[in-house]
Amino acid sequence: MNLPFRLALAALILSMGTSALAATPATPPAATQTAAKPVPGTPVPAGSPQQTGPIRFQFAIYYAKTPATDPMAALRGALGKSGGSPKLLASMPTPSSVSAPVVFANWNTTTVLKEYRAPDMESLQRFGRGISREQAEALQKADKALILDFAHPSQQSSTAMQKALQVTLQVARDTGGLLWDEETREVFSPDEWQKRRIDSWANGLPDVSQHMTIHAYRSGEMVRAITLGMGKFGLPDVVVSDFSWSSNRPMGSLLNAFSQAMAEGITLAKPGQFDMDLRALKHAAARDPLLSGLKTNAAAVARLSLVNGTWESGDPQNRLYEIRFDRYKGPDRYAQQNALLSSVFGADEDPVTRLKHNDELLAASKAATAQLPKLRDAFAKGLQPGEYILVKAPFTTAAGGNEWMWVEVARWNGDAIEGLLKNEPVDVQGLHAGQMVKVSQAKVFDYIRIYPDGRREGNETSKIIARMQGAKK
Incomplete structure (x- = not known):
């Protein structure tokens, strides 16, 4: 058999x-x-x-x-x-x-x-x-x-x-x-x-x-x-x-x-x-x-x-x-x-970065979101075993701002993305890491695609954020 x-x-x-x-x-x-x-x-x-x-x-x-x-x-x-x-x-x-x-x-x-x-x-x-x-x-x-x-x-x-x-x-x-x-x-x-x-x-x-x-x-x-x-x-x-x-x-x-x-x-x-x-x-x-x-x-x-x-x-x-x-x-x-x-097993400390989006960061985000239709098509066709996609999306805080967190995609239909929240919220009440959440593709800020062999693509905005944080110190 x-x-x-x-x-x-x-x-x-x-x-x-x-x-x-x-x-x-x-x-x-x-x-x-x-x-x-x-x-x-x-x-x-x-x-x-x-x-x-x-x-x-x-x-x-x-x-x-x-x-x-x-x-x-x-x-x-x-x-x-x-x-x-x-x-x-x-x-x-x-x-x-x-x-x-x-x-x-x-x-x-x-x-x-x-x-x-x-x-x-x-x-x-x-x-x-x-x-x-x-x-x-x-x-x-x-x-x-x-x-x-x-x-x-x-x-x-x-x-x-x-x-x-x-x-x-x-x-x-x-x-x-x-x-x-x-x-x-x-x-x-x-x-x-x-x-x-x-x-x-x-x-x-x-x-x-x-x-x-x-x-x-x-x-x-x-x-x-x-x-x-x-x-x-x-x-x-x-x-x-x-x-x-x-x-x-x-x-x-x-x-x-x-x-x-x-x-x-x-x-x-x-x-x-x-x-x-x-x-x-x-x-x-x-x-x-x-x-x-x-x-x-x-x-x-x-x-x-x-x-x-x-x-x-x-x-x-x-x-x-x-x-x-x-x-x-x-x-x-x-x-x-x-x-x-x-x-x-313990959890990684997840530091929160508080900053305003500048032109360089927004440009990098725009380049990333331009790849989303291709990622959605790849997801629909079926990823390889061990391969997965994360998207960074906004969640509204009690103060009316946004807390940007990563979501591992489980379903992706049109603009609607459902997946597991990978960060522990700091300013958003009622959410927990690991919870199934819904986000909009139109509001996604960046993505990471992880292949079975460990290769990664995307997340170019993190490099800019790290540089911005370094400049503030």
């Missing part, structure tokens, strides 16, 4: 994946559920997020050429090298009979190109890990794969997962193959698998950002992001909806942090609520980058509201926890969202 294209968060602090295109197994594995399907939108239960039934997941090893040695013999050798390895079975057991770690191996040499085809070149460019172009091209003709279905009791999640990772790597090294993670939809070189999936453990805990990916894509007028890979640990994947591309970095950090907290064994004291302290994360490599990126006014604590998520096409076949923001104040969900992110 072809899954919907998604571009991953482009500027996250921790490692993420990029595309949701995936190879197609004959029988896709799903995280084992032991309870009735939860109702979307209802609070998640109190207690541990860890599932109680057996955990199942699938890895594979692709071969673009004849393996250096028989993969099944290499597998038996890897399983026999150390204690605690899963038992090799002739068929996968029923969930109720999984009382110890097991693995079922399918050495497929006949239907790989039809039923388990490796990702195409475009996909490998986005989620190939340590894969050369030569290897990616060779994978397009790969007609052999060793498909490994692992299962173990949830109580043995950490130890059994480490052993499965090590066994799969050993077989790939012995046979000369490339590794595939079915849940995260990534292909790895053996060295990259070693680095990300094995060396990243510390004191029995995974750096979970190295074991899952985050896919983010436009959903309607806003963005939706979801983790893939948490089912391998018997944990729900995490989703957050209705945010803007300009918030991709803190949203990615939020998803990473909560996923890490679950992997470290948190419990929820109340249904649908969890107070997450970034400083309480145990894994240093997962915790320290988050803390080092905090601004001076950051609280480092997120009061999360958690509900059962709504599954969409392309999502992992797993339980979903959706993060909501209604434990924070704000006139709408966007303002509440902004309040959480600003509180947890």
Whole structure:
């Protein structure tokens, strides 16, 4: 099956994946559920997020050429090298009979190109890990794969997962193959698998950002992001909806942090609520980058509201926890969202410049507004994933003047622009940063267009304002 294209968060602090295109197994594995399907939108239960039934997941090893040695013999050798390895079975057991770690191996040499085809070149460019172009091209003709279905009791999640990772790597090294993670939809070189999936453990805990990916894509007028890979640990994947591309970095950090907290064994004291302290994360490599990126006014604590998520096409076949923001104040969900992110990670100080518009500034604004019809057309045709537009517009103050603030465009129809307010008002009552507002194109003063690669255009007036401010000092 072809899954919907998604571009991953482009500027996250921790490692993420990029595309949701995936190879197609004959029988896709799903995280084992032991309870009735939860109702979307209802609070998640109190207690541990860890599932109680057996955990199942699938890895594979692709071969673009004849393996250096028989993969099944290499597998038996890897399983026999150390204690605690899963038992090799002739068929996968029923969930109720999984009382110890097991693995079922399918050495497929006949239907790989039809039923388990490796990702195409475009996909490998986005989620190939340590894969050369030569290897990616060779994978397009790969007609052999060793498909490994692992299962173990949830109580043995950490130890059994480490052993499965090590066994799969050993077989790939012995046979000369490339590794595939079915849940995260990534292909790895053996060295990259070693680095990300094995060396990243510390004191029995995974750096979970190295074991899952985050896919983010436009959903309607806003963005939706979801983790893939948490089912391998018997944990729900995490989703957050209705945010803007300009918030991709803190949203990615939020998803990473909560996923890490679950992997470290948190419990929820109340249904649908969890107070997450970034400083309480145990894994240093997962915790320290988050803390080092905090601004001076950051609280480092997120009061999360958690509900059962709504599954969409392309999502992992797993339980979903959706993060909501209604434990924070704000006139709408966007303002509440902004309040959480600003509180947890801190907010930039937003100095107010008070000045009169001179001829030079007005000329620069006129040149900028001349570009607005072209920007509106580009917006209507559809921006690239990760691309967004800000416009600077006036908001009337209590004294009758104007406070000029930036708005991230969510809708643009004719003269009417709707979007998220990106500044915290100083002289305008009743507005909050992050709130959905409406402005007129005819009154826009300047614009900024941000491309997925971080390039920016526009905002020429800021240079003049900075010079004017400097001259006043």
